[in-house]
Amino acid sequence: MRKFLLFIPFVFFLVLGAVLYLQLGKDTQYMPSALIGKTLPEFTLVSLQDDQVYSKDDLPVGPYLINFWGTWCPACHVEHPFLMELASSGVPIIGVDYKDQQPPAKQWLEQKGNPYQVVLMDEIGNFGVDMGVTGAPETFVVDSSGVVVYRHQGVVNAVNWPNIKEYMK
Amino acid sequence: MFPEIGQFSLILSLFFALSLASVPLIGYWRGNRLLLEAARPLTFIMSALVLVSFITLSWSFLSDDFSVLYVAQNSNSQLPVWYKFSALWGGHEGSLLLWVLILSGWCSVVAFKIKTLPEDVGPVVLSVLGMVSLGFLSFLLFTSSPFARLLPDTPVDGGDLNPLLQDFGLIVHPPVLYMGYVGFSVAFGFAVAALITGNLNASWARWARPWTAASWAFLTLGITLGSWWAYYELGWGGWWFWDPVENASFMPWLAGTALLHSLAVTEKRGVFKSWTILLAIFTFSLSLLGAFLVRSGVLTSVHSFAADPTRGIFILVLLLVLVGGSLLLYAVRAVEVRSSVSFGASGREAWLLLNNILLTVLTLTVLLGTLYPLIFDALNLGKISVGAPYFNSVFTPIALLLMVFMAVGPLSKWHHTKFSVFAKVCSTSAFIAILSAGLVVYYYGFGFIAWLSLAVAFWVVFLSCADWFGKVSAGTKGIIPRARQLPRNYYGMLFAHLGMVVSLVGIVLVSVNSHESMLRLSPGDNATVAGYDFMFDSMEQVDGPNYVSNKGQFTAYKSGEAVAVLYPEKRFFTTRQQVMTEAALDAGFTRDLYVSLGERLDGSAWGVRIYVKSFVRWIWLGGLLMMAGGLLAALDKRYRKRAGG
Numbered sequence: 001m002r003k004f005l006l007f008i009p010f011v012f013f014l015v016l017g018a019v020l021y022l023q024l025g026k027d028t029q030y031m032p033s034a035l036i037g038k039t040l041p042e043f044t045l046v047s048l049q050d051d052q053v054y055s056k057d058d059l060p061v062g063p064y065l066i067n068f069w070g071t072w073c074p075a076c077h078v079e080h081p082f083l084m085e086l087a088s089s090g091v092p093i094i095g096v097d098y099k100d101q102q103p104p105a106k107q108w109l110e111q112k113g114n115p116y117q118v119v120l121m122d123e124i125g126n127f128g129v130d131m132g133v134t135g136a137p138e139t140f141v142v143d144s145s146g147v148v149v150y151r152h153q154g155v156v157n158a159v160n161w162p163n164i165k166e167y168m169k
Numbered sequence: 170m171f172p173e174i175g176q177f178s179l180i181l182s183l184f185f186a187l188s189l190a191s192v193p194l195i196g197y198w199r200g201n202r203l204l205l206e207a208a209r210p211l212t213f214i215m216s217a218l219v220l221v222s223f224i225t226l227s228w229s230f231l232s233d234d235f236s237v238l239y240v241a242q243n244s245n246s247q248l249p250v251w252y253k254f255s256a257l258w259g260g261h262e263g264s265l266l267l268w269v270l271i272l273s274g275w276c277s278v279v280a281f282k283i284k285t286l287p288e289d290v291g292p293v294v295l296s297v298l299g300m301v302s303l304g305f306l307s308f309l310l311f312t313s314s315p316f317a318r319l320l321p322d323t324p325v326d327g328g329d330l331n332p333l334l335q336d337f338g339l340i341v342h343p344p345v346l347y348m349g350y351v352g353f354s355v356a357f358g359f360a361v362a363a364l365i366t367g368n369l370n371a372s373w374a375r376w377a378r379p380w381t382a383a384s385w386a387f388l389t390l391g392i393t394l395g396s397w398w399a400y401y402e403l404g405w406g407g408w409w410f411w412d413p414v415e416n417a418s419f420m421p422w423l424a425g426t427a428l429l430h431s432l433a434v435t436e437k438r439g440v441f442k443s444w445t446i447l448l449a450i451f452t453f454s455l456s457l458l459g460a461f462l463v464r465s466g467v468l469t470s471v472h473s474f475a476a477d478p479t480r481g482i483f484i485l486v487l488l489l490v491l492v493g494g495s496l497l498l499y500a501v502r503a504v505e506v507r508s509s510v511s512f513g514a515s516g517r518e519a520w521l522l523l524n525n526i527l528l529t530v531l532t533l534t535v536l537l538g539t540l541y542p543l544i545f546d547a548l549n550l551g552k553i554s555v556g557a558p559y560f561n562s563v564f565t566p567i568a569l570l571l572m573v574f575m576a577v578g579p580l581s582k583w584h585h586t587k588f589s590v591f592a593k594v595c596s597t598s599a600f601i602a603i604l605s606a607g608l609v610v611y612y613y614g615f616g617f618i619a620w621l622s623l624a625v626a627f628w629v630v631f632l633s634c635a636d637w638f639g640k641v642s643a644g645t646k647g648i649i650p651r652a653r654q655l656p657r658n659y660y661g662m663l664f665a666h667l668g669m670v671v672s673l674v675g676i677v678l679v680s681v682n683s684h685e686s687m688l689r690l691s692p693g694d695n696a697t698v699a700g701y702d703f704m705f706d707s708m709e710q711v712d713g714p715n716y717v718s719n720k721g722q723f724t725a726y727k728s729g730e731a732v733a734v735l736y737p738e739k740r741f742f743t744t745r746q747q748v749m750t751e752a753a754l755d756a757g758f759t760r761d762l763y764v765s766l767g768e769r770l771d772g773s774a775w776g777v778r779i780y781v782k783s784f785v786r787w788i789w790l791g792g793l794l795m796m797a798g799g800l801l802a803a804l805d806k807r808y809r810k811r812a813g814g
Contacts, residue, residue, distance in 0.1 A: 011495040
């Protein structure tokens, strides 16, 4: 009996080793969103263009994208042309100008074009916190029943768009 | 030229490590003394070659040789000279070289002291250490050589050292921490050598004790420094975050604490023999696991080096060979161990057994919390993170219980203690402790947990003092001569236990009596936090060597009198385009004032965090006391005798 007991540490170690092995190479930065399967959180934000107050009920019927961006975010420069392409092919995009200020954001849209149906100003970042945003750009897919079905961290581009498009129902 | 010399001497040292790992063992099995005696010179040559390699890399850093990829990534010509040197261990490759250097340093010290061991045991210990060195040297050479060159496209300047790491804390924290981590491989070497040679009597415990105590002291200092560094550098005002990598250093510490105590029992009474061996292996495995967690990218942490799965695989294989091999050896050989002595339920053995059980439970608690997200994810149950609430709620009660026993254990005698001895001292001191802690808690209006913790703290202090006084007042000689006669080992224990108490008091008071405010302030505004008035005097732009800084000036007043001027900064590092918060502190024995700049709001207003933290210094003061205790224990005269003497 004692003989077998002495093997316990070894067996325990092998199990632990297996778990560690399985975890190697996984992307630890990726975090699934807690919002998936839920409706959007409540908000009241001012739009960038016309200073209108928007709440959840003012958003269009889905499916549409919510895109978090900011003029301070270098990756958003990279993402912007592709968003323009999407908009011209008829994909509705709601922009959230995240932790940014009005004048540079307006200037950005004038110079580079506006892919958004409406741009909401989230200057302090409260809406971003409610949405669980960890950085910009970040994009959410909201389906026709108003439920968040997908979250994409980082730039949306031609490579990952087909996958995201699957959720646009 | 220099980097090639470094690379070459590393390769040579790998061969010497290979010989060290095999030749003395062959000598042991064949009974060949000549081969056994080769262990010492092989160790010295291996260590010297590693040292050469380390010096060449330091030279590349100090001379701004950006043709070396690792230097180009981690240093910059504008960096002050001491950071150029410490940048060597600012990244994965260099810190691994530092690890190997420290490992070979420990090997050399063991080789130097080998005469205190029996003739056939010492070389086997060195041989096991040779295997460990072989593992780390091949890890360094095959996956992460710091000498890779950027030729012919040598960059003009380097990418700079991560600003977080440009700090005094970084110069000292990793080397000291590694001294502790790596030091436990010596205890591991002794344990495995004991298994190989079948020399499983109490004597191996006696040899391993000073080494374990010394590594434990270094690890204690390393963790203390790390906690202090996080407190003043990260700008969050906390001193411990249960971050996976903090846990990675804490687990070997807990296991090492258990090992220290269990070694004492094994040495003095010849019991727990097989358990002590297992603990030695366990402690070393946890150090290796720490290395794996930091360097493989399986967990996210502020400490993580750039993730690289191939490195992860390599350490995993290393773990499998070293830990798996030794556990297998243990399973096969420990059957032969029989404890010959029995012990009573009231003897010191029993108290130390309790200590070991509780410390092991604490270690497993932290291990489970750290690895739980991994296990959860591996079973495809989704992503979770385990944070402070879990650790605090599970860890605190067990740790408090451990400290209750910490006071009683030293009073007890080996084998059997008369109940009446305990009853009187313990009940009196418990009564005084609960009463006095109650008064403090009542006066300041703290809660129940604070009462409990402070009572435990007082109780340990009373009992430790009573124990010391009992020892020095017995007999006819005066107190001072008797006090000087007590062994260093005993004072080591006293210091370590009191250090634990000092830390406990710090931890309790910081958590129940800290005040924190997040404010929006412009120059000219003032705010009151916990009886201190903070005046935001001014804000100015300052240029540093490799950054520009917004430097604020705050004056703190206590009842109208200025007590401190604080300069919190927000630094922008130009090369890396990174912003760093430098919190300003006014340290005090009973309280710290802490001002940290947050984000710039509109106009001249800033988000400002102000903390008044009571007794926070005590946490680290306790760490220093514990370290002193460990060193005293390591330097006890008994360990310096020669084998058989």
